[in-house]
Amino acid sequence: MLINKLLIKTQLGLMTAGMIGFCATAPFANAKSQAVMFDDFSYRQFSDAQQNGWQFRYETGHPGIKNATWWKEGISFHPDPMDNGNTVMRITAKTDGTAENTRHTQICHKRKYREGTYAARVYFNDAPQYGPDGDAVIQTFYAISPLQAPMDKNYSEMDFEYLPNGGWGTERLALFATSWETFQLTPWTKVNAYDYHIESLQGWNTLVLQVANSTLKYYINGRLFATHGADVYPEVPMSINFNQWFDPNKLVQSNLMRQYHHDVDWVYFIKDEVISPRDVTLSVEQLRKSNVAQKDTVPDWQPKQKDYCSL
Template sequence: MKCSVLAAALLTVASAQAASPQFFFDDFSYADTAAMFRQGWTARSAAGHPGLPGARWAPEALSLVDGKLRLRGTTDGTGAGTTQVQVCHQRKYLAGTYAARVRFSDQPVSGADGDPVIQTFYAVSPLKHDFDPEFSELDWEYLPNGGWGSEKTRIYGITWQTVRLDPWLAFNQQHEEFGALGERGKDWHTLVMQVANGRTHWFIDGRKIDEHGGRNYPVVPMSINVNLWFSPEGPLPQGPAGGPPRVYEEDVDWVFHAKDTVLSPAAVEAQVKRWRAGGVARLDQVPAAEPALESRCDF
C-alpha cells in the first residue's frame, strides 16, 4: 500500500514537472551589449554565407536602444562597402514554441531606397556538408525591396530539410506572405513558430499563415538567431555601387521559447506581459543539449 502511494506521488510530481514549461525569454533591457553577451548571446564576426561576397559581419553594428536590440546594416552596393549583422543564442532549442516581437523597416534610415535587404528571425543548426541530412532551420525572412527573382515585398516562413550552397540547391517548404510589414507606426509584429509532433505552424500577429511537415521538420537542436544582410540577387539599388551608403535597421523587443510546449500566440503575449509586469527581464531555463553542442554564429 505504501509503495502504491509513493509511486502515485512520484507520478504526480513527474506529471507536474512535465506540464511545467522550461522557458527562455529575453527583453534586451541591458545596460550595454557586453552584459547581453554574458547571457549567452554571441555576435557574428566570421565571414561567409549569406550576403554580398566580401561583406563584413560587424559585431559593432549591434546596439541597445530604448530597451530594444537594434541591428544596423550598411551598404554602398559593393561587398567591401557592406556591413551585415547577426546575433545568436546557444544551440539547444528544438521542439516547442518560438516567438519574437520585431520591427522591420521598409525604407533605409538614410540613403536611397531599393537595396535587396533581408531582415530575419530564425533557428538553425550548422550545415556540416552539402545536403547534410541533419541540417535543421526554421526561418522568417522579410524582403521589403524584393529579391530572388521577384520585386514584391514579402515575408517568407521557411522550414528547411537540407541545402547545397554552391551551386545553390535547397529542399524546403515555404510560404510567402505579401505586403509591407515595416510601415512606420504599424511596424511591430509578433512572429510565432510552433514545433511539435512532426509539424510546424506559422503565425504573424496571431494569424496562422501556414503549416509545414514531413521531411522538413527539424531533427537536431538549433540556435536562436536574428540577422540583417544584403542579397547579391535582387533589384538593383538606386544608389550607384560604391556611392553614398544606405543604412537599414531591424529592432527586436523580445525573444521567447517554451521547450516542448505548444503555446498559442495569445498565450505567448500574455506570458510576456506577466513577466514584464513582475519585473522579469530574462529567463534561461532551457537546459543545454546532452552532450553540449558548440554554439557557433557563422551561418
C-alpha cells in the same frame, strides 16, 4: 532531387492549431514545461547581453554580399520611443554595394533549441534610415544548426525573413516562412518548403512558430500563414538568431551608402510545448509584470553542443 514548394496561401486565420492535434490554446498558467528562455533586451551594451549567452557573428561567408564584414557594432540597444522605459535591441546593416564597405549583422543564442514554441516581437522597416532605397535587404528571426556537409540530412533551419523591397522571385515586399531540410552552396541546391505573405509589415509585429508533431506552424500577428510538414522538420538542436543582410542579386545601382535597421522588443521560447500566439503574449506580459528582464531555464542539449553563430 530538388524540392521547391511554392505555396502562396490565403488561409490566414482560417486554420487552427487544433486541426492537427496541437493543444495550442492551453493557458500559460497550465503549461507543463518549466524550460523557458525569455529576453527583454534591457541592456545598455552588447557585453551585458553576452553574459546571458548572446554572441555575435564575425565569420565572413554565406549569406549576403560575398566577403562582406559581419559587424558587431551593428548590434545596439535603444530606448523605445513608443514606450517610455522600454529598451529594444537594434540590428543594423549598411552597404554601398561593395563587399569592402558592406556591414551585415547577426546575433545568436546557444545551440540548444528544437521542439516547442518560438516567438519574438520585431519592428520591421520598409525604407532605409538614409541613402537610396531599393536593395533586397533581409530582416530576420530564425533558428539554425551548422551544415556539416553539403546536402547533410541532419541540417535544420526555420526562418521568418522580411524583404521590404522584394526579392527571391517577387518584386513586392513580402514576409517569407522557410523550413529547410538541407542545401549545398555549389552548385546551389536546396531542399525546403516556403510560403510568403505579401503585405507591408512596417512597425511592430509578433512572430510565433510552433514546432511539434512533425509540423511547423508560422504565425504573424496571431494569423497562421504557413504550415510545413515532416519532410522539413528539424532533426538537430539549433541556435536562436536575428540578422540583417543584403541579397547581392538585387542591389541599387548606386555607390552611395545606405543603412537599414530593424528592432527587437523581446524573444521567447518554451521547450516541448505548443502555446497559442495569444498565450505567448500573456506569458511575456506575466514575465514583465514580475520584473523578469531575462530568464533561461532551457537545459543544454545532451551532449552539450558548441555555440553556433554562422550561416
